[in-house]
Structures are given as C-alpha cells and as structure tokens.
Amino acid sequence: MSAAQVWIVDLALSRDQIERCDRVLDAAERARADRFLRPADRARFRASHAALRLILADALGVAPANVEFAVGPGGKPELAGAARGAADFNLSHSGARALIGLARDAAIGxxxxxxxxxxxxxxxxAAHFAADEVSTLARAHRNVIAHSFFGLWTRKEAVVKALGSGLSLPLDRFSVSVPPEPPRLMRAAGDASWNLSGPWSLEELDCGAAHVATVAVRSADADITRHRLADDWPDHLG
Ligand SMILES: CC(C)(COP(=O)(O)OP(=O)(O)OC[C@H]1O[C@@H](n2cnc3c(N)ncnc32)[C@H](O)[C@@H]1OP(=O)(O)O)[C@@H](O)C(=O)NCCC(=O)NCCS
Known part of the structure; x- marks a missing residue:
C-alpha cells in the first residue's frame, strides 16, 4: 500500500504574497508566468508553482528555491538533481484553486x-471518451449531466496525469466509472507506449460545491490523506 498526500491550495493572494512567491521561482518558471496575458492568470501561475515548491521542499528537507525539476517523456514534471526519483508529484489548477498530489512510492495524478x-x-x-463511458453519461439526468461530465473528465485526467502521457494516449483507450458511481478504473487497455495495467486507487476530493476533483494513485488501496495549506502559506517560503 502506498501513502499519498493531496493538498488544496488557495491561490487568491495579496500583491505582497505574490512577490514572496516570485522569490522562490526559477528563471524558467518566471518566463512561463510572464507569457500569461492576464495579470490574474500570471499571479495564479506564480502562486501555484511557489506552493508546489513549498510542499516538495517540506517533504525533501530542502529550501523551496532549491527544488529542481525535470520533464518526463510525456511532459510530466518530475524531481531532478539530488531528489531525482525521491517522490512523484502532480499539480492541477482551476481558477483560484490548486491541487497538489505527492506520493513517495507510486505515480500520482x-x-x-x-x-x-x-x-x-x-x-x-463521444468525440474523446470511451464508448462505455459515453453510454453511461447519456443516461444521466440533465440536471446532473454537467457534474457527471466534469467528474468523469477529472477521473480520466487524473489517470492520464499519473501516467504522464499527456495528449499522446487517446482517452478512449481506457475507461473509468461515471459519477455518481464511486471512482474506479474499469478498463485499462492503454497502448504500446502507455501501459495502465496493475492496480490503481482513485478517489474524489472535496474542493467545494463549484468544483470536482479526482486523485489517481498507481497502487492498490493507496492511503490518501487530504491537507489544506494555511492561508498565510506564502510567509513560510523563506
Ligand atoms: C497537461 C495536461 C495533462 C493537464 O492539463 P489541464 O487539465 O489543462 O491542466 P491542470 O491544471 O490540471 O494541469 C496542469 C499541470 O499538469 C502538469 N503537467 C503538465 N504536463 C503533464 C503531463 N504530461 N502529465 C502529468 N502532469 C502534467 C503541470 O504541472 C501543469 O501545470 P503548469 O502548466 O502550471 O506547469 C493536459 O494538457 C493534457 O495533456 N491532457 C490530456 C488529456 C486530455 O485531452 N483531456 C481532455 C479531457 S479528459
């Protein structure tokens, strides 16, 4: 059984806090942040990447600015330098909300x-998902279809993000259960490059009524704990 943590992070920060975030980012992160046209998007990118550094730094026992990153074959960010292979992690953001997953001995999305x-x-x-998912979704009542659709979407994305395949694995190559069914991987065909075989743990995360969220850990019965960064988290960046 693998242990995994998922952190919910509030990205709505003051100008001072965003400046604090900036100090721990590296040149590549600052350059990516600068590509956003809207100041709010720029600020959220800087905040989410500073929060990621804070959580990884705490787990690794290093300073946030000293966490080093590389990119895996499908584009998944991973740890580099002395911490290479020490843990897997994954980030997701939607509006002012970010989720950060961390697992020591299994892939996480x-x-x-x-x-x-x-x-x-x-x-x-119908254009992207597996046939069994589409037929289940088609039976959803119109009052809940948006919730079921986005719930299904996050389940598939969490699996794809744990794998690290990005856009290279077609989403109809595997299927997951459709909300309100509890989340689980139903069919794991994968393809020649991206193999989904073996046990998976999928769980829903409560991020408030306006959001749906899923964590996927590539392990049987993963012990997934939920955490929330305190509102003053940027003060802990050092
Ligand atoms: C990157 C990707 C995996 C997730 O993007 P998204 O859902 O738009 O955005 P999220 O906020 O959830 O995740 C973005 C973060 O995932 C991480 N990420 C990037 N590439 C990744 C990959 N190949 N695998 C796992 N994580 C990845 C990065 O940390 C990124 O954050 P950043 O851009 O601030 O550096 C997505 O672009 C993708 O390739 N999806 C493929 C599947 C698809 O088409 N899904 C549509 C509906 S199911």
Whole structure:
C-alpha cells in the first residue's frame, strides 16, 4: 500500500504574497508566468508553482528555491538533481484553486475542474471518451449531466496525469466509472507506449460545491490523506 498526500491550495493572494512567491521561482518558471496575458492568470501561475515548491521542499528537507525539476517523456514534471526519483508529484489548477498530489512510492495524478454549464457534453464525450463511458453519461439526468461530465473528465485526467502521457494516449483507450458511481478504473487497455495495467486507487476530493476533483494513485488501496495549506502559506517560503 502506498501513502499519498493531496493538498488544496488557495491561490487568491495579496500583491505582497505574490512577490514572496516570485522569490522562490526559477528563471524558467518566471518566463512561463510572464507569457500569461492576464495579470490574474500570471499571479495564479506564480502562486501555484511557489506552493508546489513549498510542499516538495517540506517533504525533501530542502529550501523551496532549491527544488529542481525535470520533464518526463510525456511532459510530466518530475524531481531532478539530488531528489531525482525521491517522490512523484502532480499539480492541477482551476481558477483560484490548486491541487497538489505527492506520493513517495507510486505515480500520482490530480485534476480539479470548475463545474460549468456544458450544453454539448455528450458530443464532446463521444468525440474523446470511451464508448462505455459515453453510454453511461447519456443516461444521466440533465440536471446532473454537467457534474457527471466534469467528474468523469477529472477521473480520466487524473489517470492520464499519473501516467504522464499527456495528449499522446487517446482517452478512449481506457475507461473509468461515471459519477455518481464511486471512482474506479474499469478498463485499462492503454497502448504500446502507455501501459495502465496493475492496480490503481482513485478517489474524489472535496474542493467545494463549484468544483470536482479526482486523485489517481498507481497502487492498490493507496492511503490518501487530504491537507489544506494555511492561508498565510506564502510567509513560510523563506
Ligand atoms: C497537461 C495536461 C495533462 C493537464 O492539463 P489541464 O487539465 O489543462 O491542466 P491542470 O491544471 O490540471 O494541469 C496542469 C499541470 O499538469 C502538469 N503537467 C503538465 N504536463 C503533464 C503531463 N504530461 N502529465 C502529468 N502532469 C502534467 C503541470 O504541472 C501543469 O501545470 P503548469 O502548466 O502550471 O506547469 C493536459 O494538457 C493534457 O495533456 N491532457 C490530456 C488529456 C486530455 O485531452 N483531456 C481532455 C479531457 S479528459
């Protein structure tokens, strides 16, 4: 059994706090932040990456500015330098909310989405998801279809993000249960490059009524604990 932590992070920070975040980011992160046109998006990117550094630094016993990153074959960010292979982690953000997953001995993926009206949910699902998922979603009542669609979306994204495959694994190559069913991996065909076989643990995360979120850990019966960074978290960046 693997132990995993998931952190919920509030990204709505003051100007002073954002400046504090900036001090721990590296040149690549600052350059990526600068590419956002809207100041609010720029601030959230800086905040989410500073929060990621804070959580990883705490786990690794280093300073936030000293955490080193690399990118895996499918684009998944991973630890580099002395901490290479020490843990797997994953980040997701939606609006002012971020989720950060951390697991020592298993791959982890997290995904959070804001639930919003989606009139073409079934068309999008039919174009991207697996046939068994689409037929279950088609039976959902119209009052809950947005919730089921985004719940399903986060389940699939969390699995894909744990794998690290990014856009290279077609989403119809595996299927997950559809809300309100509890989350689980149902069919794990994968493809020649991305193999999903073996046990998985999927859990929903409570991020408030306006969001849905899933964590996926590639291990049987993972012990997943939930945490929330305190409101003054940027003060702890050093
Ligand atoms: C990157 C990706 C995996 C997730 O993106 P998203 O859901 O738009 O955004 P999230 O906020 O949940 O996740 C973004 C974070 O995931 C991480 N990430 C990037 N590439 C990743 C990969 N290949 N695997 C795992 N994590 C990845 C990064 O930390 C990134 O944060 P950053 O951009 O601030 O550095 C997505 O672009 C993707 O490739 N999805 C493939 C599946 C798909 O098409 N899904 C559609 C509906 S199911």
């Amino acid at each position: 997290v995904d959070v989405e804001a639930v919003r009206p989606i009139p073409d949910a079934l068309r999008i699902a």
